[in-house]
Amino acid sequence: MYGKIKDYLRTELESIENAGLYKRERIITSPQQAVIKVSTGQEVLNFCANNYLGLSNNPRVIRAAKDAMDSHGFGMSSVRFICGTQDLHKELEKQISDYFGTEDTILYAAAFDANGGVFEPILTSEDAIISDTLNHASIIDGVRLCKAHRFRYESADMEDLEDQLKVSQTHRFRIIVTDGVFSMDGNVAPLDKICELAEKYDAMVMVDECHSAGVVGDTGKGVSELYNQRGKVDIITGTLGKAFGGAIGGFTTGKKEIIEMLRQRSRPYLFSNSIPPAVAAAGIEVFKILAESNDLHDKLVENTKYFKQKMLDEGFDIKPSQSAILAVMLYDAKLSQEFAAKLLEEGIYVIGFYYPVVPKEKARIRVQISAGHEKEHLDKAVEAFTKVGKELGVLK
């Protein structure tokens, strides 16, 4: 019975491969950190993890996870509302609300689920979602799962957003949805203007802070902090899988009636397992560390500034960025792959992105800076970039 679809899948896989879009996994044999070991035995400097605060292998976070296994066991074997809620889950939800200055928080297995389950419980076919064209795949899926009307605006384009707000005016409730930081360029959404337009046209605002939380703003609390809009954003979604320890887990935080309704009707919350106690306890420890001092965030900002300036001084073309994501522009797809391969030979692990992940003729190498990087790591990376840049004729 499997024969026909097997042939079809083989052909499809081949066409993915022929288009140069086949995704392969690189196998790491060490913990996730600045210096990682890969299965070939090579040690490389890692510049492509979302480990912004360097907490993925933090001893305090690991200790908290181990202790929680002893005190609270391994797994919950239940969804939250049946018998899957421990004191740890409630404590973590409270910590997240305190961190973002929001009214309440609901945990999910991942931010993908948070975004997938946020729209359908609160909006119907009478309502409208106005979404940035570059929003994350999980937002796009969440919108698809909801009967509300969809409007899209060009990424971070406030004139287009205003147009969409005008044409959607007959709908009962409207929500503007945006990523906080766009993952390919590292630019932030203009949240001040978005909130202004939301007020003018009577719409709600939702921000996905996955790449911005822990990174952007004076103390890293995201774009709502950067633009002084704390309390004005109705819904924030985020992940524990990037800056906040990097393991797994997501959340939606915001207005309390919205969170309360999600606990009643959000399908990934109702029909999927609770996060493990160790993950919840590690998350609590992460927010404790961040409440004690701003050192990790300061170091991330310092590192990013340092690396960016050195690269600009060498003559590289870097997209304007307000985050820890830096797009080193190469424009040509083949060049981006060759460049990344040569950097790996130099012990620098980065990824080259090209169409369709980024627009045509806009191929680049994406560098992600971490508080786990030391100056010598950054220097070594700039040195390798410069060497390869000269070899490949990108730099004079």
Ligand SMILES: *Cc1c(COP(=O)(O)O)cnc(C)c1O
């Ligand atoms: C990474 C990411 C997600 C998904 O987060 P997970 O917790 O890994 O599911 C969602 N939205 C954005 C903007 C992201 O960058």
